[in-house]
Structures are given as structure tokens and as C-alpha cells.
Amino acid sequence: MSKQPSLYVFPTKEELQKNLAAYILRAQTAAIKRHQKFRVAVSGGSLPAMLNHPALIHSPAAHWNAWEIFFADERCVPLDHPDSNYYLLKKEFLSHLPHGAKPTVVTIDESLLGGPVQEIADTYEQQLVKYFAARDTVKLPIFDLMLLGCGPDGHTCSLFPGHELLREDVAWVAPIEDSPKPPPKRITLTLPVVTHALKIAFVATGEGKQEVLRKIFDEHPELDGGEVLPCALVNQAAGDKVAWFCDEAAVKGVQYPKKSSL
């Protein structure tokens, strides 16, 4: 059992946010101790708003200047466009940080928008190489933490069920031009990069996630030839490095053992 992901369930959004903050700060402190940096990848969707809580933003334990923030996926739109994950993170989280907090934030290169999405992905990958290590010295970058969402279809980052990108095992960052969730043009970290992280946290709330969480935790489509969901692939590959932060509505009907505290 110890190799299984943890499924945390909290009665209120407030409790979820406080526990998520504690989990992030724990990962941060361990990372800074290890290499004086905290390298974290963040998704879009409802996740950035979940980070906006005083338990994180005003924590004396937060060392913002050691944070290096990357995007788990990003939409190919200008950085001030409402569809941009950077714009969302800035609006919901970065703009609320205390005065003087200066995390490093690694965005896509806006000057490449309008050109091939492959080039935007390759250039973002070069940024990772700059921060993590040269590609010929490491097979994969090791993020300290991934902060991810889960779509109602089981997608995470811009890795969608049944999509050929799920088989990508060379690139660190890949382009996608036919995302079923708009906008269609995006870049995404690939599955091996996601599962290689030291810690992976999913945040999934609301009854719209009930059905997909039942599939991820209680069904095993890989065993009966059914469609394997990207979030389930992360659970499977990363095991106890994975923690899910959910509310009661999202896990209604899920049989998998739940935990109520970190």
C-alpha cells in the first residue's frame, strides 16, 4: 500500500488550501535544503486560485526568491491574454505575493507566437536545459514539485486521453495543435517529465470531477483494454510521490482509501 498515491479529502476549500500550502512549503523547505532552489511546475485551470491563501502567500516559511516557477502547460497566446496560464497565475497568485517577493517565472517566448508551435515548445525546453542540466548529462529534468489539475476527461497538463502525445518519451516539452480543450495550440511537459518529479500534487474539486475520480481510483482500464486516463498514468508511474487534494463533492462514491490530514 505504501507505493500508492495519497488521496486527501477536506471538508472546505479553506481547509484544502491550508493543507495544500503546508504540503507545498514542506516540499519547498526540503528542496532549498537540497539545492538552494525550489523548482515547481504549475498548471492552469482552477489551480492558481487555490494557491491564493494567506497560509502560503504570507507564510514566514516561504522563501520566494528561491522559487523557480515553470508552466506544466501553456497556451500559445500572448502573456497578457486571459487564456494565458501565465496571466492567470499572475492574476490569482503572483500579484498577491508580499512586496519584495521575487520568484523567477519562466514563461514561453512571446516573440515566437504565430510561428510553429514546435518552435515554442523547443525554445521552452531550452529554458529547462538552462535551469536543470544539459540534455546530454541528464535524461530528464527533476522538478521538486508539480502542481497539477485534472480535467473531467482525465487529462492533466495538456496530455489528453488517447492522444499520441502520451507516447512521447524523448522530448521534455511537446507541442499540441489539436487540444480538445480550447485554445487548441499549446505546449506541455511530457509524461516522463511529469512522473520524474520528486512530488506531484493534483487539485480536483467539485462534483464535476466525481466520475473521473471514480475511474482514476477505482477502475483499472489498463487491465481490461479500456482507455487509460493521463491522470491514472501519473498515479501508476509515480505511486507514493503523488498526493491528491480534493473536496468531498469530488470524491463522492470513490471507494479508494482517503486521508483527512497530511
Ligand SMILES: O=C(O)[C@H](O)[C@@H](O)[C@H](O)[C@H](O)COP(=O)(O)O
Ligand atoms: O491549461 C490548462 O488547460 C490546464 O493546465 C489543464 O490541464 C487544467 O489543469 C485542467 O483542465 C483542470 O482544470 P480545472 O482545474 O479548471 O478543472
